[in-house]
Amino acid sequence: VDSPPFQIHSEADAGEGRLSLSGELDLATAPRVEQAAEELLAGGLHTLVLDLSDLRFIDSSGLRVVVILHRRAEDEGWRLSIVRPSEQVHRVFEISGLADRLNFIEDRRGL
Amino acid sequence: VSTQGAQMLELELERDGSAPARARAAVRARFAELEVDTTLSFTLALLVSELVSNAVLHSLGPPDAPIVLSASATRETISVSVTDAGKGFSPVARPADRAVGGFGLELLARTASRWGVDSYAPTRVWFELSRAA
Numbered sequence: 001v002d003s004p005p006f007q008i009h010s011e012a013d014a015g016e017g018r019l020s021l022s023g024e025l026d027l028a029t030a031p032r033v034e035q036a037a038e039e040l041l042a043g044g045l046h047t048l049v050l051d052l053s054d055l056r057f058i059d060s061s062g063l064r065v066v067v068i069l070h071r072r073a074e075d076e077g078w079r080l081s082i083v084r085p086s087e088q089v090h091r092v093f094e095i096s097g098l099a100d101r102l103n104f105i106e107d108r109r110g111l
Numbered sequence: 112v113s114t115q116g117a118q119m120l121e122l123e124l125e126r127d128g129s130a131p132a133r134a135r136a137a138v139r140a141r142f143a144e145l146e147v148d149t150t151l152s153f154t155l156a157l158l159v160s161e162l163v164s165n166a167v168l169h170s171l172g173p174p175d176a177p178i179v180l181s182a183s184a185t186r187e188t189i190s191v192s193v194t195d196a197g198k199g200f201s202p203v204a205r206p207a208d209r210a211v212g213g214f215g216l217e218l219l220a221r222t223a224s225r226w227g228v229d230s231y232a233p234t235r236v237w238f239e240l241s242r243a244a
Contacts, residue, residue, distance in 0.1 A: 003136065024135075027164045028128040057153075059131070059160040060214035088153045095221050096214045 003056060008036045015046045022054035025062030033065050045078050049105075052085035058092050066093075070102055081105045116185035123177040126167055126195070134163040134180050138191075145184060147242060154222050155189060155240060161215040162193035162236050170234060172196025184242075188224070192237035 006023035017040040021033065040048065050069065052058075066082070073080040084090060084104045093099040120141045124130040135156045142155060159180065166178045176196035183190050219226050223238035 003132075024132065026135075026160055027131050027167060057135070057156065057160075059157055059164065060218060061131075061164055063214045088149065091150075091153075092157060092218070095218055097217075 006032070008032060010036045010040060012040055012043055012045065015044065016049065017041070017043070017045045017047070018049045018051060020051040020054065022056070024057035025055055025065070026057065026059050027061040030061045030065045033062075034068070037065075037069055041072075041078075047079040047081060048073065049081045049083060051083040052089060053083050055085050055089050058085070058089050060096075063092065063096055063098060066102065067098065079103070083107070116183045116188070116190065118181075118183050120180065120182040122180045124163065124180060126170065126174055126176065126178055128167065130167050130178060131160045131163045134159050134178075134193075137180070138182060141182070142184075142189070145242075147189070151189075151240060151242065155191070158219055158223060158238055158240070159191060159193070161218055162191070162238075165215055165236065166193055166195040166234070170195040172233070187242055189240045189242060190237065191239075192235055194233050194235040196233055 004023050006025070006029040007021070009018075009020040011018050019033065019036055019040065023029070025033065037048065048069070050066065070080055080103060082102055082104050084106055090099065090104075093102065120137060122134070122137050124133055138159050139152070139156060142152065147155070163178060163180065170176075170178070172195050179194045181192045181194070219236075219238060222240075224241045226236070226238035229235040
C-alpha cells in the first residue's frame with residue numbers, strides 16, 4: 001500500500017510557470033514545493049499555474065504552502081491559478097475555508 | 112475518553128519529517144480490512160497526518176522521544192490518539208505568527224466527531240470519527 005513518491009514537474013515558458021505535483025503533499029514534501037516555486041519565480045512570471053490534478057493527498061502543511069503562494073501573488077502582482085485537484089483533496093481546501101479564496105481552474109493543458 | 116473496541120494499531124514513530132507519511136501508510140494498511148468508505152478513509156489519514164505533524168513540529172519533549180500513534184475501532188467509531196513527550200497544551204490561543212499554518216486544529220475541529228487535547232504531560236491529542244457518517 002506504499003504511495004507513489006512525491007514528484008514535482010516544473011517548467012516556464014514566456015512568463016508562465018507551471019508546477020505539476022503528484023503524490024502526497026505534507027510536512028516532508030511541502031518544502032520541495034516552496035523551493036521549486038522559488039526557482040520559477042526568480043525568473044520573473046506573470047502567471048504561475050499550480051497543477052494539483054495528480055495530487056493524492058494534502059494536509060495543513062500543504063495548504064500552508066498554497067496560501068503562502070496565494071498571498072505572495074497578491075503582494076507581488078502575479079497570477080496564481082490552481083488546476084482543480086481530486087474531490088477528496090479539494091474537500092480539504094473547502095473544510096479549511098480556502099476554496100472560495102483561491103483561483104481554481106478546471107482546464108487541464110492538453111485537453 | 113473511552114477507547115473500547117478492538118485495538119487496531121499501536122505504533123512508535125521516530126520524530127522526524129517523514130513521521131506523518133509513515134503514520135498515514137500504517138493507518139491505511141491497518142484499516143483497509145474495515146472497508147470504510149473513501150471519504151472516511153481520507154479523513155482518517157488527514158487527521159492522523161495533522162496530529163503527527165503537530166507532534167513533530169511542536170512537541171516540547173526531547174527530539175529523540177518517539178511519537179506514539181494508537182488507534183482502535185468499534186462498529187460505530189474509529190478512535191485515534193497521538194502522544195508525544197510534551198507537557199500538554201490548551202488549544203485556545205493561536206499565536207499570530209502561526210496564522211498561516213494554523214489549519215491543523217481547524218481541520219480536526221471541523222471533521223472529527225469528537226476530539227480533545229490533554230493539557231498535562233504527556234501531550235496527548237485524540238479524535239473519534241463516526242463510521243456511519
